[in-house]
Amino acid sequence: MSEQLLDQIREAKPVAPAPLRERVTLIAVQEPTRAPLLARFQPRRLLLVAPVAVVAALLAAGVIATIPREGTGEENASVAAPAATTTESSADSLESSKNLERLTPQPLGAPPIGALAPSPGRLQRFQAEMRLRVADVEELSAATKSAMRIAQSLRGYVVSVQYDAPAQGVGGAQIVVRVPTARVQTALTQLSALGTILGQRIGIEDLQQPADDLTAQIEDTQREIAQLRRRLENTTLADEERAVLQARLADARRRLTDLRTALSGTRAEASFATISLGLTTERIEPAAVEDGRLDDLKEILAWEGTALLYVLVIAGPFVLLALLLWLGLRLRRRQVETRLLEQN
Known part of the structure; x- marks a missing residue:
């Protein structure tokens, strides 16, 4: 392309007509119209967000x-394992216990909840706590004596008694008894009739597995003792070897004694249930029951x-x-x- 042709092209630069310039000027001056709110949202923006x-x-x-x-x-709350099963009904809840799980409380003065009975044929530690209200100091004294008689009538015994009956103010008593596990249901029923139930808690801990472990260790130790005794009957043993075997035999016999003692203690613990009974003359009003639907709505x-x-x-x-x-x-x-x- 020649220089002359390029110069002609440069000189022939197109010029926008006057109406077009006026229209562009008006568009720049005017405020741009806004699109509707829903029209601004584009699919690609929604894909990003x-x-x-x-x-x-x-x-x-x-x-x-x-x-x-x-x-x-x-x-x-539900019973998750047989090794630790508990229930509770309370208007004035009892003291917390790490071995007992808290369940749904019942209103003040409710009848005793269905007690969890120990499983027949299994060794279990049974513990129960109960708190009762009596009218006055005279009933407090009578209820304390009755609780002790109930335990003794069921071939149990009293572990401890704490009695406080001031001339004025709130009186109270704390009785701990142990009764045969087979009769614990009868004991709870009779004790709950001594006053108005304020709260109760029952806990069961399985002891069958520890007892089975001790029994297995006893059998292993007995076999070891029998083997050592047979080896000691050999007349050709050297004096040093015989002394070593005799020391091992004495140690095995001591272990056997300890294991048998532990097993006896476990069985004794399972044969008696512990009941802690609290008595008080304090007046406790039942808590107002709220509307369940309103509670659900709030939640x-x-x-x-x-x-x-x-x-x-x-x-x-x-x-x-x-x-x-x-x-x-x-x-x-x-x-x-x-x-x-x-x-x-």
């Missing part, structure tokens, strides 16, 4: 699922508020980042449009 929202929701659900729900542990609202809070905490930064990114892209697009208008 959706994964972030899904991840935030999953994280919130995981965090909420790991939170232990208070208030329902007692209502939904639902509380958990919805907690879920909303976790969603805001976890998803908030992602939403804010997406909003800033959207505003930045919009500002950049406006700058590009303004620059193009200025060039024209």
Whole structure:
């Protein structure tokens, strides 16, 4: 292409007509019309935001699922293993015990709950706690004596008695008795009739496995003793070897004695149940029973508020980042449009 032709092309630069320039000027002056809110959302933007929202929701659900729900542990508690089974009914709950699991309380003055009976044929440690209210000091004295007589009539015995009957104020007594495990149901029924039940708790701990382990160790030790005695009958043993065998035999016999003592103690522990009876003259009014539906509604609202809070905490930064990114892209697009208008 020649230089002359290039010069002609440069001189023939197209010029926008006057009506077009006026129209562009009016468009730049006027405020751009906003599209409807729903029309602004584009599918590609939703595709960018959706994964972030899904991840935030999953994280919130995981965090909420790991939170232990208070208030329902007692209502939904179940007997999980035969080695530790408990029940409780209480208006004024008894002192906490690490070996006893708390279950659903019953109203003040309720009849004794169905006691968990020991399993026949198994060695078990049976423990029970009961708290009763009596009218006055005179009934407190009579109930204390009756509790002791009940234990003795069932071939049990009294472990300890603490009695406090002041001239004025609240009186109380604490009696600990042991009765044969086979008669513990009768003992609980008779003791519960001495006053108004304020609370009771029953716990069962399985001792059969420890007893079986001790029995197996006793049998192994007996076999070891028999083997050592047969070896000692050999007349050709050297003096040193005989001394070693005799020492081992003496040690095995001591172990056998200890194992038998431990097994006897385990069986004795399982043969008698321990009952702790608390008596008081204190007046305790029954707690007002709330509407169950209202409690459920409060619980639902509380958990919805907690879920909303976790969603805001976890998803908030992602939403804010997406909003800033959207505003930045919009500002950049406006700058590009303004620059193009200025060039024209």
